[in-house]
Amino acid sequence: MAVPERATLLWLFRTMATIRAFEERHMQEVNAGKPIGGGHSSIGEEAVPSGVCAHLTDRDFVASTHRGHGHCIAKGVDVKGMMAELLGRSTGVCRGKGGSMHIADVSKGMLGANGVVGSNLPLATGAGLTAKLRGQGQVSVSFFGDGASNQGTFHESLNLAAIWKLPVVYVCENNMYAESTPVEYSTSVKDIAQRAASYDIPGVIADGMDVLDVYEKAGRAVERARRGEGPTLLECKTYRYFGHFLADDPHRYRTKEEEDGYRARDAIATFKKRAVEGKWLTAQEMEAEEKQAYSLMEEAVRFAEDSPPPSLDDLLTDVYVSYPRSKA
């Protein structure tokens, strides 16, 4: 495997570190009772959005899941606006009307987290149709979990994208659990990538704890899409360190030993070690990046807390384009 260039390595590390810092800070704020509604932590899965979105620009599209903070950050959504959104403030990226599960920034090609498992795959497919019709080499990415691969929308979307040769990369973040249900119970195949065979498209497995493996395989899929050769199913084997939602105790359905096994392969720690050993980046510069990420979160929380909540008038706005206010 060719090692990416230095700027890419630094971006990958910074993105993973920022996602981790964001998720940790969000969890801390939730535990302090600040954001309403909790959220779904993606700690442990940082390598996947980072490795995939490294290949995308603002003109490309991403459709995300309930566990979507990492996808937003990797797609370049403003972290302060994200934190303000989670705290329900008017300065949030969705003006406080979406929250964690609908966080979005269409101007960055981020078509939204989505609260319905499997619901984003047709959206990403449609964004792929836009890209194809425009013919400007844009690509669309759907992130989804192992659970979503059992929804009809997964199968319908892969079929559509295959027959229409749409520039879509379907990235399955297989973290082994759909809520509390283990993947080996819920899913008829050992590897979700096998399902690509049904649609005669490439099905690729990446180590979702290894950002460079994700980066390399996503790169091939994105290039294939940009060349107009059609979709790819990229399964990234990963792990969420925490429960399905923040208040969920995962030890009701999995062992601590299993968690420790994944934590020992932590994507950020592993990358750091390899980067130092390979002399790609120095320990000091990576530590500086991490420090920077945590201080960015400090700034983001301050920004959010200093921001006003939405005005009550906002209850009725944004329902329709053509009606400034919907009916009370």
Next chain:
Amino acid sequence: MTTTTATRQITYGEAEREALREEMRRDPNVIIMGEDIAGAAGRPGFTDAWGGPFGSTKGLIQEFGAERVRDTPISEAGFIGAAVGAAATGMRPVADLMFIDFIGCCLDQIMNNAAKMRYMFGGKSRMPLTIMTRIGAGVGSAAQHSETLYSMLTHLPGLKVVAPSDAYTAKGLLISAIRDDDPVIVCDHKRLLGRRGPVPEEAYTWPIGKARVLKPGKDVTLVGISLMTGVCLDAAAALAKEGVDAEVIDLLSLSPLDDEAILTSVKKTQRLVVVDEDTPRCSLATDIAALVADEAFDYLAAPVKRITAPHTPVPFSRVLEQAYIPNAQRVVDTVKGIMG
């Protein structure tokens, strides 16, 4: 303009095809996608086999090609959802849902994505999506191809729902729907598709949110929707012979609702009969009755009456199906019962 001075007569289906053609010429972002909208997709030697399940899109593929007139597999969640995604990213898609009964296959995409995205994203997105679909009983298609169901959709904030009643409003409303930046569901009654009426050749719009008074009257307001507007007109003609002067409102927009048109009329006539082919519980007819009870109660000289389908699925047998659908006689009898 509540009607037209045009003299050229074409069918409702042809009027819709004309609307699609004119909008596709006008805006390269307009695409149409659905099952069999051309037909025989990709098969050498065959093209435009169906031109839509009801022929409404016949000929479009020749002019605009298979990229913009896009046959889909039978995959409603997939292709309706893809239309939502295409609309969110700058296209202006028209998705054809063959029958409204099939909405169960794709409701999540409509309800959770198309209808809510703008609100969830704080007003930072647009959803210029049109879904054309067929409603209504009377053609022997039984319970899964004959529902009216639009009341289910009017319940959802973020969606607009329209139901043309003739060729003229079919073209004007479809053009409005396509040009609209919000998601619009266009409900076409199967039994209207072949009916002819005067339609101007040029493009024009019928504003979404506007009802029209088709026949002024002073004694009772009849509100009709889709095919039921014709039923109201027939009833009004019969009532006229008996000295009752009915006003007929053609609702056209189901969401948003033209509250003003209904209230203005009821305040004048003091009586209201809503004629709706949908089932009655939590329905448009019930909603209109509630609106009038809330806002015009003091004007009423008689109870508001709803003439709807029964709270049953659509039956198959012709005799049962005819009994299911509201008809002019029921309207006449009901009006007589409240004239006092």
